[in-house]
Amino acid sequence: MKKNIFWVILFFCCHPVWGQDCECHPDQDLQHMLRWARTLSPLPFDTTGPLTTWSGISLNEEGCVQAIELPSLAMKGSIPYNTVGQLSCLQSLNLSDNKLSGIVPVDLVDLTQLEYLNLSYNSLVGPLPPDMALLSHLTAVRLQSNKFSDRLPQFGDNPNLIELFLSDNYFYGEIPASYELLSGLEALGLQNNDLSGPLPEYLAQLPCLYVFVISGNGFSGYADINLAFDQLLCNKSRSLVVNISENEFTHIPFVSLTTFAEDKFQVQNNRLTFDDILPNIHLFEGIFIGSYSVERYAPQKPFSGDTTLIFSTRDNPLIQLNIDSTVTGSEYTWYKDDVAITTTGHNYLDLKSVFNLPKDMPGVYRCEVINRDVPELTLYSGNYTVQIDLPDQFNIEFPSAFTPNGDGYNDTFIIPAIQEGNYLVNEFDVYDREGKLVLHINNYLNGWDGKDQSQSDLPIGTYYYRFHSEGNTFKGTITLLR
Known part of the structure; x- marks a missing residue:
């Protein structure tokens, strides 16, 4: 599993108090907790006493389990069915940074009072329960750094969900359309999975989203990262965090927002070109006047794939780059079989201008592009294998x-x-x-x-x-x- 972990610290406070009462059965909660405790090692609490004495366990006024806070205990074990998932009054579950394994039981979705779910930094596997949307009171979901697979979980129409961190797992596929309903979402972390496809247009329109980290996936196409964060609507003043690095994006717009946290706008290792970077170069400015944080936009992957071009001697043998030729200040250096052959100001190479004879044209060509206004970024084309269909001299x-x-x-x-x-x-x-x-x-x-x-x-x-x-x-x- 990829381990390049981006960690956003958000203080989780002011949990809403829900009007709906849970069915509280303290004796049953005790039995469910004892059953779960038998799977844990080392045991994080003394099970010989009442639940009120168990370390990390908080009870409500009726004596039912309301919160489990057992992070960073090197605790091994699992979360079996018919244990934690039966604690009907549970509002907060924090088992982060342990050594738990196995799957998340399907009865976890029966915890309809659950507001805070943190199972991050464990070794949990498999798909998540299919009905996560039933947990409509969730305000924070932290499941990063496990071994979860399958498609991203659905959370339904939940305007209460503020944090959703699913990074460093094996989730695949596209971002669900249902995430458009998460109107209160402030932080979305999906980095280091196997996600792909285009970004849904609605993401940039979520009014409170200010942390958007999707690096280390296979997203492609156009990345609309003009977040519509509305400080007045969300009643918050935040610095934006956007990281779309290490994907397959080919274009980004001019980003009008400038309230980014220091060094928190990152687009490197995509397939962007100078027409994407130049309009946004101000977002990469360093702490010194005239300096840039180059590592946040460079390097970029080749802006075109490898291809084979076959010409006859009647053709005009032209290699055309899929790159904006209207960008000023760009310089193109062409290579044949890794030997530099010419430098031009054009995004194409006319082989007849370089070679007199068609028989000298076959080879593997590539191009390197620099721009005087974008420091320390060199763009690379893919390889163009040129073949010339020469007539057979014996015929x-x-x-x-x-x-x-x-x-x-x-x-x-x-x-x-x-x-x-x-x-x-x-x-x-x-x-x-x-x-x-x-x-x-x-x-x-x-x-x-x-x-x-x-x-x-x-x-x-x-x-x-x-x-x-x-x-x-x-x-x-x-x-x-x-």
């Missing part, structure tokens, strides 16, 4: 004769490969029988009509040709007839 055919007599048939020396768009960069020479050069053409395009260099008709007879293109030379004889 090139040359005519053995032609008849430039103006009858419209076979009047010029036609090389079929040139008609097909190949070998367009070439040299074409014609020699008479005595070896004298009578014609030289650069970039021959099938236009020779039997004339010499001075445009005089050559006599009927046999001539020798030499055709050179792309490092290949072809020689042969041609009979000129009229």
Whole structure:
């Protein structure tokens, strides 16, 4: 399990007092607690006395268990069915930072008075009970740093829920649509899971959300992190905490809010480019004027994936980057097979501007991009494997004769490969029988009509040709007839 733990300390106070009474049966609570105690080691309380003497156990006025506060005791064991889940008056359950294992029992959702649930930093496994939405009085849920799996739990329409920390587990899938109903949510920690998909649009509109940490997942696409935190509505003044680092996001908006806690706006290790970072560069300012906390936006993952490009010799071989070309101050350095070949101010590479011959173009290309206004950030493209569909030199055919007599048939020396768009960069020479050069053409395009260099008709007879293109030379004889 990933252990890069982000811990947000929020003082949990002012629990609401619910008007609904619980069914209090002190004797039954004692039996449930004794049954649970038999699974624990070391035992955190003396079970020989009444519940009023048990360490970490608080009772209500009727003598039923109202709170269990047993954190950081190195306590081993589990939470079996028909034990803690039967304490009908329980409002606070804190078993954090122990060594508990096993699953969370399904009868935990019967604790309808539960307001505070903290099982963090244990080794609990499996999916959570499917009906967590029944716990409608919950104000804080801290389940981080366990081994929970399955999709994220649903909490229904619960405006009372303030804290939801589910980080450092094995939850997967997308953020549930039902979280839109958590209108009082102030802190959401989902970091270091296997979550994916786009961010729901409603998240940024939750009016009291000011801690939003989802780093270390596989979220992708557009990340709307313009939180709509309303200090007046929530009656609180808070510094924002936003961490979307180590995901697959490709774009973020201009963030209008600036009330971030120091160093608590982090976007590094995504697939963002300068058009995302530049408008928000002020959010990364360091403690000294003109300095930046580079580690909060750099590095970034390659902004494009690996791909293979296949060109024919008739194509315009162009590698186009999926990156905003309107951003000023960017410089592009291109590499072929890890050797720098050119630096330009463009987000594309025209291979014909670098190589004269198509046979020199195949290879693995990549690009590094820097910008003068974003210190110490270099963007990397993926690898572009370029293949050129070169014609097979052994399949090139040359005519053995032609008849430039103006009858419209076979009047010029036609090389079929040139008609097909190949070998367009070439040299074409014609020699008479005595070896004298009578014609030289650069970039021959099938236009020779039997004339010499001075445009005089050559006599009927046999001539020798030499055709050179792309490092290949072809020689042969041609009979000129009229």
